[in-house]
Amino acid sequence: MGLVHEIVIVDDHEMARDTLIGMVEHAGYPAVAFANPAGALARIAEHRPALILLDMMMPEIDGAEFLRRLAEIQDGATVPVIVVSAIGHLLQGMRRSDVRSAGVAAVLSKPVNYATLIDAIRRIIGPAESPLRES
Numbered sequence: 844m845g846l847v848h849e850i851v852i853v854d855d856h857e858m859a860r861d862t863l864i865g866m867v868e869h870a871g872y873p874a875v876a877f878a879n880p881a882g883a884l885a886r887i888a889e890h891r892p893a894l895i896l897l898d899m900m901m902p903e904i905d906g907a908e909f910l911r912r913l914a915e916i917q918d919g920a921t922v923p924v925i926v927v928s929a930i931g932h933l934l935q936g937m938r939r940s941d942v943r944s945a946g947v948a949a950v951l952s953k954p955v956n957y958a959t960l961i962d963a964i965r966r967i968i969g970p971a972e973s974p975l976r977e978s
Contacts (some may be wrong), residue, residue: 848972849890850964852876853883853909859953863896863899863960870961871971880904888915888916892966895946898953899928910947921946923967927932927960930955 850872854860859915860876867874872893877883887895895913898908906926913922924946949963965971 848893849873849875850894850896851883851887852896853881853901854896855901856898859898859903863955866957866960867896867964868900869957870964872964874924880909881909884909884912887913889920891920891922892918894964895922895924895928897924899926914944917946923948925960925963925967926950927953927955946969 847927850867852860852863852867852874854863854876855878855961857878860878864874875886877886881884881904883895886892897906899908904912906928910924913924926947926949928950929952948967951959951963
């Protein structure tokens, strides 16, 4: 499993995905977005990203199930996760140890603003290697 300094965005809503990828790339972080959580998990299993931005409300595989599956495919090297969701309270249904073992580092409410998102990303993985502009 190779390390890729990119951010994986998992959200089934196209507008939300486009907004998040635009914010992340504008701040200088490489990003890839997935509507399908299973596709994101397959990518993560192949190439460990620097960070995951995760929506909680998705059909078929919701955020809680995604976190459980993510914990299963990580071999002790946890990828940090920022939950970006209007329904962050779904994490309350999970045991704290499960949330921690899945790597949840922050929970941000939608709609998330640019400064809040980028500040959280910088706090968790550090500054972008080539930001488009300083903010």
